[in-house]
Amino acid sequence: MDLNRPIILHETLGFGPNFVDLDRGLTNTTLVKEVIRKKINLENISEEMRVLYVALTRAKEKLIITGQVKDMEKSLKKWTELSAGEHVKILEGKVEKAGGYLDWIMSVLLKHKNFCAQRTDGKIYSLGDDVCVKLEIRSKKGILKDLSLNDAKPGGLFTLDTIKDETSAFEISQRLSHEYAFLDDTRKGSKISVTELKRLAQHMETEDIGDTLIKEETMERPAFLMKRTGLSAAEKGTAFHKVMQYIDFGRAGLDEIIMQLDGLVRDELIRKEEADAVDPMKVKKLLESDLGQRMAKADLENRLKREVKFLMNMEESEVMVIGVIDCYFEEDGKLILIDYKTDYVMSDDYTDVLVTRYREQLNYYKGALESITGLVTGEIYIYSVPNTREIQIF
Template sequence: MGRRILEMIKGRELSTGPEFMVWDKELAQYRPVTYRDIVILLRATTGRANTFLEELRAMGIPAYAELGTGYFAAVEVETFLSLLKIIDNPRQDVPLAGVLRSPIVGLKAEELAEIRLCNCDGDFYDAVVSAARADLEELSRKLTGFLAKLDRWRSQARRGPLADLIWMLYRETGYYDYVGGMVGGTQRQANLRVLYHRAKQFEATSFRGLFRFLRFVERLQDAGSDLGSARTLGESEDVVRVMSIHKSKGLEFPVVFVAGLGKKFNLMDLNKELLMHKKLGLGPQVINLATRVSYPSLPKLLLQQQIKKESVAEEMRVLYVALTRAREKLILVGAVRDLEKSLEKWCSSAAQAGWPLPDTELTAARTYLDWLCPAIARHRNGQALLQLARSEAQPLSEVAADASTWQTAFINLHQVQNPPRDNRQQVAGLLEKVKALAPLGDLGQAAEIERRLNWRYPLAELTAKPAKAAVTEIKRRFDELARLEDEAVPYRPKITGRPRFLQQDKGLTPAERGSAIHLVMQHIPLEKIPAEQDIHRLLEHLVAREILLPEQAAVIDPAQITGFFASPLGQRLLNAGKVQRELPFSLALPAVEVYPELSRAGDGEVVLVQGVIDCLADEGDGLLLIDYKSDAVHPGQASPAERYRGQINLYTRAVQNILGRPVKERVIYLFDSGETLYFGA
C-alpha cells in the first residue's frame, strides 16, 4: 500500500508527478491528489494501526491515526513514569534500573552490572549508594550527581504541586527535548505534555500528591484502561489517515484503501460453553457425568447457526460501509496463506446463474475476500483469477459485462519485503575510521548538513525589536536632540511603581506628581473657570472615591489649575463643542520608521504604538490637541518644545489617521511655569 500511495502522489519512474486528479468540492475544480485525500480503512485499529503508521512513516509517507491505546506502552511515557516512581520511592529495582539505563542518566548495561557488584545483598538502591561512594571514577561521579538531584526532586515532590514537579523534570533532565529529536519526536513530546496535563487535572480534584497519582495510573493499567496517544494533527493536515470502518460512517474520501480483507471474522462467541440469544434463549453444553463427555445440545447447535448468520450479516453490512466510502478510487487489499486453494474455492461458483452468489457460499465465508473474489471472478476484468485457478468456467455474460472497472494484481511476499543489503564491508570501513578518529569523508550528505547547520533565521534582527511600544518609549527616535541627551544619560525604563510606603516617606517623584495632575484634569468639570475652593472640593471627592491617594492630592497646587483655565488656552477648552480627555489610541507604524537601523528585513513589518492623548477639543473648524507637562525646565536642558516635538507629532498622526480629521493646532501646557507652547498645524 505504501508503494501504491507513493506512485499516486509522486508518480512512477517514467512519469513523475501525481498520477491522477481528484475533484475538490471547495475549489469546485479538479486538482492533483494529495496525502490528505487518502484514507486506509481497517475492521479494527487496535493492535494494527501502529504497524501501519510505522511502515508508512518509514517510507516517508506522513500518516496519522486516532489511537485509543498504546499511551502507557510508549517508551517516553514508561521511562518518565519510572522516574516519578523512584522519586516517590527509590527502593524499586526495576524503575530505578530503567531510569539509570535511560538517556536521563545514560549508563550502560556493563555499568549497571558493576553497580550491582558493589552491594550484592541489599536492593539496587543500596548498590547505587555504595557505588557512588566507591572509587569508580566517572561512574561514581555520575551516580553522586544523580543521587543529589534525586534527593532535591523528592523534596520538591513533597512541597509543590505535581504538575510543577513534572515540568521542572522536563527542563532539568532535558528528556522532553531529547525525545523531540527521536523518530516521531512530535508525537513523543505530545505524549509527555499529556502526562503533564493529566497530572494537573488530577490535582484539581480532592486528591493530591505524587503517590496517589501513581496509584491512579497503576489502577488504570490493572483495569486494562489506557489514555490513548496524544493527538498531534488535525483533520486538515496533509497526511494519510488510518481509521476503522466504523468511524468512517457518513464520511467520503477521494481515495480509499480497505485493508485486512483476508483477516478471518471474529466468531469466538460461538465457542462459549453457554450461548445466549435475545430471542431464542439459552443453548447449554451437555455433560455426561458418567462418561465425562461433553457435547453441544440441540438448542446450542441451533443458536450457533443463528448467531453465525447474524454475525456474518453484520460483517456484510460493515463491508458495504467500507465499499461506499470512496468517491474516486477504491483499492481492496487482502492476504491469504494458500492462494491456489483459495482460488479453487473462489472460482467454484463462477458459472453460477443469476446475479447473487449462492446463500451457502455467503454464509460459509470466513473472510471478506470470500465474498469479493468470487464476485470479481465473474466480471470481465477478473479473468486473471480464473486463469490462475485453471478454471474453464464461463461467467454469465450479463454479469461479466457489468459497467464497473476492476484491476487485479497478485503480489508475493518476497516482492514487498525489502531485500537485505550487504554493506558489511562499508560499515567495517567506517568503524575503523571512527576508531582512528579519522574523517569519514563526504558520504553524499556533507553539503546538506552544512546548509542546515549554517542556516540563519532571515528575520533574526526583528526578534530583538519590540513589536509594541508606548509613545514615551519611542519619542526619542524622532527627536535628534533627545538622542544626544540619551547618550549622556542612558534611558532606563521603569520596572514598576514605587511602593506606597516610599511615596509617604520621601514624597512623590515628578512622574507620580504628573500622573496626579492628569487625574485632576481628567475629572474636573468644564462648565466654568474653577476657583481654588472648587479644586479643594474636587480633590476631597477624588480621594473619597479612591481615584486619588491623599499623598497625591497633597501635591496638587490649586493655583496652577485655576491659572490654566484663566489662560487663553483654558478659555478655548471651556468654549469647545466637544472635549475628549485621556483618549487612548493604537497606531501601526512601519518598523523601518520606528527602527531606522533595520535592514530590508523590516520591510512590510509594523510596530504597534500605543499612547494616551491628554486632551482633544473639537472647535468646529478643526481639532485642538493639548498635552499637559508638569516637569520643570532646568538650566542646560533643551527647550520643552524640542524635547516633546516627536511625541506631539505622533499624537497628531494618530488623530488624523484614526479620526480622519485635521488637527488645526497643537499645544503643550507647562504647569510648573504656566507657559503655553504652540506648534501650529
C-alpha cells in the same frame, strides 16, 4: 530572586535585612526577613503551579507526561510521605518540600482512591479501569532493550549509523546553514511607545540639551516607600494627569476644585496621596487660562476628548507605535491638541527647552490624531504645569 542575599525585597512587605553584629563580627537572619522569604517562596510556588496547570490543560486529545528519577524506590517513598494524611488537598508545607512538577503530580496521584501501589510484572502502576490515566515506570535498560539497541554503551550511550543518503545529507546541511532573510527585524520591538521614540531621537541628536535641565521619569515605587516619603516628581506628574482626566472644566473655582479632588478620592479614581500632590491653584490657573476656557466650552458641547489611546504603524515599517494623547478638541473644523507637561525645567528659557524636547513626540500625536479623525490639526499646545503657561508649538 536570590532569597539568601543579605537584604531581600517584597513589593508590599518591604525589605528584610540580616542582623549584623559589628562588634562580634556575626551575621544572622531576622524574623522580618524570614517572613518575607516565606512569602516570596509561596508566591513563586503559586506561579509555578499556574504554569503547570496551563501545560496540563492544553492537550486536545491525549496528554503524555514524562519524568526521570535516579532512584525509583526513594522517590516513591518521598511521594508517599507528601501524599500522607486524610486531607483531600496536599498541605501547604508539603507542597513547599516538593522538588518540582513530578513530585506534585505523583503525590496527587498517590492520593487517588483507585491508585495501586503494587508494582506489576510489567512495571505499571494502575489507577483502576475507571480512570483514564496510565502510569508506566520504565528503566533505562528496558527502554534500550525495546529500541533494540543492544550494543548500547555503558551509561545509556549509543551510536547511530552515518547518513549514506547524499540527498538527505545535503538537505540537512542546507537547513542547518540557513540564514533568516529578515534577521534585522527580529531585533526590533513589535511595539514601541511614543516616549521611547522620543528618547531614541534625543539620544541621536548631536546637541544634548542636558539631563540637568529636565528631570526624567522613574519607575513607580512600592507602596511602602510612597507612604513614608511621599510621591516622586514623576508620580506627581501621573497624579496631575489623572486629575485632568476627570476634572470638570466648568467648575473652576478654588473651592470647587478642592471638592472635586475629594470626590475623586471618594470614588476611588485617585488615591489620597495623589490628590494631596496636586496643587489646586495650578489646576485653577489652567482652567482660567484662555486655553482652559476653550477646553471648557468644548467640554460643555461634548467636543473635548481626554486620554485618547492610539496604535498605528510607522511609515515603511512593521513596528507599531502606541501612545496616549492627554487632550484634544475640535474647533472650527480643525483639531486643537494639548499635552500637559509637569517637568520642572531649571532654565530661564524653559519654553524653548520644552518645545525642543517634545516637538517630535507631539508630531507623532498629530499624525495619529489626524489618521483617526480625518481632520487636520490647527493648533498644538504644551501646557507647562509648574510654570502655569501654555506654549503653542504651531
